[in-house]
Amino acid sequence: MAAVAQLPVTVLGGYLGAGKTTLVNHLLRHAGGRRIAVAVNDFGALPIDKDLIEGAEGNVLTLSGGCICCTFGSDLVAGLMELAARADTIDHVVIEASGVALPGAIGQSLSLVAGLVLDAVVVVVDAETVQERAADLYMSDTITRQLADADLLIVNKIDLVAADTVGRLEAWLAQRAPTARLIRAEMSAVATDVVLGYSGPRALDGKTPPQPLHSTAAYDTVSIAFAERVDALRLAKGLADPALGLVRAKGFVHDAVRGWLTVNVVGKRYSLAPMPDAAARAGRLVCIAHGRPIDRSALANVLKLAAVDKVLEVIPCP
Amino acid sequence: MTVTIFEASKIITMNPARPVATHVAVRDGRILGAGSLTELAGWGTHTLDRRFQDKILMPGLVEGHSHVSEGVQWRFVYCGFHDRSDPDGKTWPGLRSVDAVVARLSAAERAMTEPLQPLSGWALDPIYFDNRRVTRHDLDRVSKERPIGIMHASGHIMNVNSKALELAQMLRPGIDHPGVPLGDDGLPTGEMKGPDAMTPLGRHVGLDRGLLASDEPGLRAFARLCVRKGVTTAADLANLLPDAAVAMMARVGAEPMFPARIVSLRVLRGIGPQEAIDHAIALKKQSTDRMRFGAVKIVVDGSIQGFSARLRWPGYYNGAPAGLWYVTPEQLAETLERALEAGVQIHTHTNGDEATELVLDVLEAALRKHPSSDHRFTLQHCQLANAAQFRRMKSLGMCVNLFPNHHFYWGDEHYRLTVGPERAERMNACATALATGVPLAIHSDAPVTPLGPLFTAWCAVNRMTSSGRVLGEAECISVEDALRTITLGAAYTLKLDSEIGSIEVGKRADFAVLEDDPTTIGGDRLRDVRVWGTVQGGRVFAADTI
């Protein structure tokens, strides 16, 4: 089967009040040219700031910047099929899961719809209340399962937690979210490139080199080009290694056996897929760390172990 | 103002002041009284109708939890294990093997003229085929060119053939979903479990969920089925009730020969608590005699046989995780509070005992804010409640609508696999509910199990599984209690007990017309009572000619 471009989907989970809706609005306001489709359970408590809404048509709200918001009611997969049919007008789908939904299960449902691919399960927690919630008589196991599903765990409202307890909270979360990278946030303000990765105008198409992202105090990026063929699996595993501490890595590489592949690493999860349009002449990778700088020598070591011994250029961010 | 006096061999009234009578007088679709001909003649000039002189009349049966989509199902090929009769009165013999299912589908396939039209079936239950799973290869024997889909009896699983998978772009490797088992070839076996896995196939096999909400012919077929089962009022428990559907229901319900009263509940789905309450209030004003609106249904958890019901400790007998919530406590609390404030009745679907406990906790807190003396919030299914929970229901003024049909259809599975022996014997604790004084109804959840309150009553009286095991003798109830439960009991949970549920002065002239006397035939034979038809609002409907 020929590889076709797939629409990336981010599943946004977490209990009521954690800050999912604030994050959705933050992403829409900082979409970076992406046309984002937000899919929500219902319009009961409208998840979109009023000033972003331009119009409404049936179960679809049109938003500024070519973005949309739609409800799927109780039928998630039917909603996703509708979005897949609109793929040419959308760059990225964000599913805002209900407070009791298991985001990992939603991620699995994506494989039922041709043309969609899971980018990441992002779970938002309220740093102040998550431990109390997790001890709730009724919700305990639901919260625990949500945490366990996360690729990226946004520890929100960190400003409301006493500084000397943050370390203990993060250790507690890390134990319950063993596959996740933790990202601290206030008011759900996390860079869109970190939450959604590369999509829309930033998508890696194999022709134009990946644009280095703006580094801020909060996160650091490194962009790499190389000519060698690689062991893509080994490379992906290396990039996902917790010791390296990357939040994301994405790019395309020429695998020694399987040819051109896209590499996508989110937290500790990685995936390899045939490239839709293998016109690249050099392999490319962009890596992001959050809350700490990327250890360049450790990264070089990962590349070396994947048999990339001739790094053409390493472009660190300005 | 013509008065009709019906004469019957016996009239069971459910009115303790006059428990039996020989005659009932009717005017304008309502009951003037039940008694002797001499007593009733006092109402003036009348016509004596003696067509029921060898029949038994009892109050029209009330189905407290069904879905009018049962009327739509019969357009599809019946693939169930047990015999079942359709709205036209034809009994379809149960199918005892995969080969028998394939044979019936093949016969239906040969009769189809449109080459690409999907072939749809329903009520498959492979549990009875020694759990031999049905695969796409079985259905490919029926046709490789025509898409085929068969819904299981539970409504939670669908089987499809290769053509259907191909049309849905699912005959491909790389599908990784717990609801889609894969064969050795890495391709789906054709068994699609759960709503997510079924959705992509639905439209290709004629089992689109949108279509399964009822339409005009479906509603009429459902009402015909009611006549065959002696039902004069049935609850349609979870409807989105968009304007077009409400208008259609009002139109069909107003047809002079529409033979049933439908109570349709707005399900909390796709809208928030405030919108749901507002919608219910607006709908209530559109109620007619035969189409009633105004209550809200909330689905709190999943199903026991699907392992998605929320169970308290120690959870499922086979160790499956504790199930799924379909609502947060916060959303539930907001809805209950707003409903109490506005006087809107709420029915909550809780299968597992943890879901039941959550509703009890949340309602207790909501009642402290909005004390209400006659809310009649009703726990639907509520299959695993224990005695302490029934005591709390009583204190909080709740009703319960239990699901004894489960014992017959899935009781053996509950004993062996889902909840284990002790809780299987306690499930649907009708005797405890009555002893505690919790207002009780019992239901079929048709089309999940067949519509038929007399069968449901048999299940509550005998608690027998399909293999013949009696599941919890201590929870069996008497025939008398069962008959009151399928009339007045269910009417009470729908807040209709002042209008229906007994044969006495002032109530609607709704009767079940029976060939056999359910009070003397014996509890073990209750399901064999033959139904002649109904009288609904004074209009006579014979099952034979409906």
Ligand SMILES: [Zn+2]
């Ligand atoms: Zn139901």
